[in-house]
Amino acid sequence: MFKKILIANRGEIACRVAATARRLGVQTVAVYSDADAQAKHVAACDEAIHIGGPAPKDSYLQWARIIEAARATGAQAIHPGYGFLSENAEFARACAAAGLVFIGPPAAAIEAMGLKAESKRLMEQAGVPLVPGYHGADQDPALLQREADRIGYPVLIKASAGGGGKGMRVVERSADFAAALASCQREASNSFGEDAVLIEKYVQRPRHIEIQVFADRHGHCVYLHERDCSVQRRHQKVLEEAPAPGLTPALRQQMGQAAVAAAQAVGYVGAGTVEFIVEQVAYDQPEAMIYFFMEMNTRLQVEHPVTEAITGVDLVEWQLRVAAGEALPLQQHELRLQGHAIEARICAENPEQQFLPATGTLLRYRKPPHCAFERGPLRFDDGVREGDAISPFYDSMVAKLIVHADTREQALARLDAALAQTHIVGLTTNVQFLRQVLRSPSFEQARLDTALIPREAALLFGLDPLGLPLAVAAATVQTLLDERAQEGADPFSRRDGWRSHPSSETVRHIAFEYQGQPVTASLTYQRDGGLHLSVEPGAYAGPLRFHALPAGSAWALELGFAGLSSRASVYVQGEQMHVFSPRGAAQIVEIDRLAHAGDSAPEGGRLSAPMPGKVLSFCVSAGEVVKKGQPLALMEAMKMEHTIAAPSDGTVAELLYAPGDQVAEGAELLRFTPA
Structure with missing residues (x-):
């Protein structure tokens, strides 16, 4: 076994590798960029070396600096994690030339499987089933158009060197092919340094099922069963589970053996x-499933x-162990399935905005209790800590929440409960969206395919899972608790309706904004000491009961109002209150009427960058008349391409940046005059 390894990555995978290395007594070296100087993965390792600027091309993709760091610290091997250099054959060869072990496959295997067109040819020779398509070297756009027409629509355009859903477009009709091809090639070039693509028939009602394989240098190769990764958005995975629901034992074995054949080829x-x-x-017909080889990822997933x-x-x-020359610890017949596991990717993103x-700072970052990093029924893998910033330089994943149970039903319930106990304040995340997916009929009943999210859109988007009554009740109680914390011992300074000689009940009105709508909470202090709350709109009214216990920077509340009872945690961020409960989570804003009395309507005609990033191109010129929804500009941020569209019919008055410019969040990209 190695004495010291360098981890050529960042975030949760660097922490994950460091944890196993520590358990085995192997020392670790971290590398870090300017943006990651105080990152969790740096603290998780025994040593750390600075390798450059915040952009990956200036740091984590600088393999010469990484190899130099490994040699300078006495590391014997380099673990690439996933992403960055993990599937870079040139880097693997450079490690070997420097006398370092690359903890991954041989460079030749990376090259063979890294180019999708070449891998398809090899799989065809190995007898692995393929999707009908075009995988040729000729990339003439006219030829690609003809091949797509021949295959029949819908077709899928995929970057040949791609991965992670980047450089991929579904085309429904021939008229849309040219524009989709250009966009796909542009994104592929930006992400992978080359724009070659392949074209495949887009499979209807498809499931994405992958097989974990493992091989050693002694001729042994096994499959460790399968994972279902069908639940996706933007061709990127959202939820993954193992084993895949509904597979027959015969199909499971058949796919496993095909995967081993692919690896051995x-x-x-x-x-x-x-x-x-x-x-x-x-x-409901697993016996009729047909599987096709898609690609091989030559790394850990x-x-x-x-x-x-x-x-x-x-x-x-x-x-x-395999990189150190050992044989696989187990043979195929010794591998057993134990229960069911599901992983949820917690990402910094806004599901309601596509x-x-x-980006933002993790002002509050509360994980479910009883989490174990590597073992146990509840596992939380991350590479961040409270107070860390999620920057635009890297992908948007914050953490992975993994549960394990005896059955799929138990795993679903355990994951939903754990997500309800995951409280993140300071940036928008997909936690509530993940809970909605888990509760959807399609996912609960394992009716899985890659179109699950759009198919269940009515149950996943534009919802209010917490509900107005509980949101206002929690915010009202939080307001009272904040006021009590600020008041002194003088009873005449109290704002809770106290009087020395009460003769009548006292009513106060608190203004909120919830789901973009104004809400008024009328709180009555009753002479017997009770509280009565009425909420408009909605005509909710009744006694307000609560019990509050301090819980760090928040209050743990037990609430009763309008026939509802629930636990809740409330975190205050300026005027905004973040309410988390087993029912759901939401934000509600307390409005200071005096502070906002002079506010004017927001300025119109502005189109701003939704987040920090780079302007790729403008689709229009100054003075051009456009229609609502027409693309105006393309931006790249967090490894993804984003389209800025016209909010209404109108005219482009002025372009304020040039392609290639870096822009800050909120920067005005162009001036727009509505029709």
Whole structure:
């Protein structure tokens, strides 16, 4: 076993590798950019080396600096994690040339599987089923258009060197192909340095099922069962589970053996994932499923913890042992399935705004109790701490929440409860959205395919899971608690309706804004000491009961109002209150009428950057007349391309930046005059 390794990555995967290395007695070296000088992964390792600026191209992609850091610290091997350099064959060769072990597959295997077109050819030779498509080297746009027309729409355009959902577009009709191709090639070039694409038939009602494989240098190769990763947005995974629901034992074995054949066809060594697209005739007919090879990821996957949960295997430990020359610890017949595991990716993003990535500071970061980093029924993998900033330089994932239980139903319930106990304040996240997906009929009943989110859109977006009565009750109680904390011993300074000689009940009115609408809470202090609350609009009224206990920077409340009872935690951020309860979470704003009395209507005609990023291009010129929804500009932020569209019919008055410019969040990109 190695004595010291360098982890050429950041965030939760760097922390994950460091945890296993520490358990095995292996010392670790972290690398970090300017943006990560105080990051959790730096503290998790024994040593740390600075390697450059915040942008990945200036730090985590600078493999020469990383190799230099490994040699300077005496590291014997480099673990690349996932992303960044993990599938870079040139980096793997450079490690070997420097006398370092690359904890991953041989460079030749990375190259063979890294280019999707080449991998399709190899899989065809190995007898692995393929989706009908075009995987040729000729990238003439006219030829690609003809091939798409031949295959038949809908088709999927995919970056040949891509991954993570980037450089991928679904095209429904021939007329849209050219524009989609150009956008796909542009994103592929920005993300991977080349714009070659392949075209495949877009499978109807598809499931995304992947097989975890592992091979050593002694000729052994096993599959550690499968994961279902069908629940996706923007072609990126949201929820992953293992084993895949509804697979017959025969199909599970057949796909596992095909994955092993795929790995052996390229002389694979280490951890890898063979991804299949599975076509379903119907959700309740698993015997009629047809699977096709999609691609192989020549690295550890983000969702590897669910495989660890159902097999009891530490995949990072296996990576270290195999890279050190050891044989696989277990053979195929020794691997067993144990229960069911589900992983939820907690991301800084706004699901209500087409999953636009968000930036900000983790002002409050509360995890579910009883979490274990590597083992146990509840696991929380992250690379951040309270007070850390989520920057635009890296992807938007904050953490991974993994649960394990005897059955899928138990795992669903456990995950929902754990998400309810995950409290993040300071930036927008998808936590509540994840809970909605878990509760959707399609997910509960395992009617899975990659269109689940748009199919269940009515149950996933634009909802109010907490509800107006509880939100206002919690905010009203929080206001009272804040006032009591600020008051002195003098009873005449109290604002809770106290009088020395009460002759009547006292009523006070508190103004809030909830879900973008004004709300008035009328609180009556009754002579017997009780509280009565009425809420408009909605005509909710009744006694307000609460019990409050301090819980760190928040209050833990037990509330009763309008026939509802619930626990709640409330965190205050300026005028905004963040309310978390088992029912759901929401934000409500207390309005200071005096402070806002002179506010004017917001300025119109501005189109601003929704987050920090780079302007890729403008789709219009100054003076151009446009229609509502027409693309105006393209931005790149957090590894994704975003389109800025016209909010209404109107005219572009002025372009304020040039392509390639870096812009801050809120920067006005262009001036727009509505019709």
